[in-house]
Amino acid sequence: MKQAAITGIRQAKTVEVPEPVPKDNWAKVKVLVAPLCTEYKGFLSGDAAHGYGHEAAGEVVEVAQSCRVKPGDRVVVQPGTACGRCAICLSGFFIHCPHSIDFETFTGSASGRDALAQYLLKPDWLLCPIPEDLPMDLASLAVCGLGPTFAACDAMNVGAFDSVLITGLGPAGLGGVVNAVFRGARVLAVEPNPYRARLAQELGAEIVLSPGDPQVTQKIMEWTEGRGVDVSFECSGDSAAFSLCGETARRLGQIALIGESEAPSLPLSVSKHMIRKGLRLHGVWHYPLPAFPRVLQVIRDSPVIGKMITHVFSLDEIQQAWETQAGGQCGKVLIRPWD
Numbered sequence: 001m002k003q004a005a006i007t008g009i010r011q012a013k014t015v016e017v018p019e020p021v022p023k024d025n026w027a028k029v030k031v032l033v034a035p036l037c038t039e040y041k042g043f044l045s046g047d048a049a050h051g052y053g054h055e056a057a058g059e060v061v062e063v064a065q066s067c068r069v070k071p072g073d074r075v076v077v078q079p080g081t082a083c084g085r086c087a088i089c090l091s092g093f094f095i096h097c098p099h100s101i102d103f104e105t106f107t108g109s110a111s112g113r114d115a116l117a118q119y120l121l122k123p124d125w126l127l128c129p130i131p132e133d134l135p136m137d138l139a140s141l142a143v144c145g146l147g148p149t150f151a152a153c154d155a156m157n158v159g160a161f162d163s164v165l166i167t168g169l170g171p172a173g174l175g176g177v178v179n180a181v182f183r184g185a186r187v188l189a190v191e192p193n194p195y196r197a198r199l200a201q202e203l204g205a206e207i208v209l210s211p212g213d214p215q216v217t218q219k220i221m222e223w224t225e226g227r228g229v230d231v232s233f234e235c236s237g238d239s240a241a242f243s244l245c246g247e248t249a250r251r252l253g254q255i256a257l258i259g260e261s262e263a264p265s266l267p268l269s270v271s272k273h274m275i276r277k278g279l280r281l282h283g284v285w286h287y288p289l290p291a292f293p294r295v296l297q298v299i300r301d302s303p304v305i306g307k308m309i310t311h312v313f314s315l316d317e318i319q320q321a322w323e324t325q326a327g328g329q330c331g332k333v334l335i336r337p338w339d
């Protein structure tokens with residue numbers, strides 16, 4: 001089968017690797033759509049430290065034993081290899097499982113570990129059913145496209161009375177616009193890239209400000225009539241954005257930290273921001289499994305969801321796909337490994 005490979009700094013191609021073989025309750029999935037996520041960072045640096053994809057939607061083609069899925073099932077592939085047995089997995093928050101199974105030790109090969117390939121292997125319980133009438137491309141947004149900010153909306157109970165600040169409009173932040181607007185909230189976003197600012201407005205953001213605007217804080221406060229925003233989705237990983245979320249949060253407001261960050265600390269003041277304002281902070285990665293049907297409901301019923309997907313490439317075009325993603329003139333970029 002074909003699989004993506006990084007061969008140097010900003011160099012990628014497809015390589016032939018053996019097809020994976022299902023084992024125990026791990027099923028073989030034909031990957032029909034693999035959305036790109038953080039792997040482009042590895043493409044830029046020339047190492048594959050960010051892996052070769054963890055998001056996918058596809059069709060089960062083979063199982064080793066009778067299990068929760070069968071050949072022909074259309075499925076969203078959840079990320080990771082959580083154990084499925086510990087208290088955290090049983091609570092649904094499998095993404096935080098401390099006992100993840102080592103793929104290569106379990107299967108005896110690296111083949112089938114990654115989503116940017118024609119087939120992958122996955123424990124049956126991490127394969128969630130896609131209704132017949134839901135297009136595969138849209139269903140694939142149920143992983144990181146909508147997932148992190150869906151979890152943030154649930155954690156902070158976002159609804160129609162809320163003002164939502166979103167800092168950073170990469171694919172996760174754009175998904176935040178879709179989720180917050182779907183729940184009836186008002187959205188203001190902060191993002192320097194004009195392409196993504198425009199896209200966020202098409203998805204329903206009322207206003208998009210540039211972080212370089214010297215009046216950005218004041219404008220956010222004016223947008224909330226001086227009260228401050230009810231909830232923030234921090235999707236940029238940038239320290240200046242952490243401060244902006246703290247400064248513009250209303251009293252008793254909430255902030256979800258969603259964007260991965262290399263910043264060594266969080267520039268929020270214990271007294272000024274946390275205690276006096278009574279802020280609540282949430283670290284958010286992915287939604288728990290019981291939320292999956294509601295994530296699908298957003299995909300089915302949001303009138304703008306399709307706009308999140310701006311580019312679709314074949315696996316053979318992986319070089320061009322990662323160049324596009326690195327250039328930032330895109331929303332969610334999808335790979336179709338069989339095109």
Ligand SMILES: [Zn+2]
Nearest residue numbers: 083086089097
């Ligand atoms: Zn576990």
Ligand SMILES: [Zn+2]
Nearest residue numbers: 037038055144
């Ligand atoms: Zn992802």
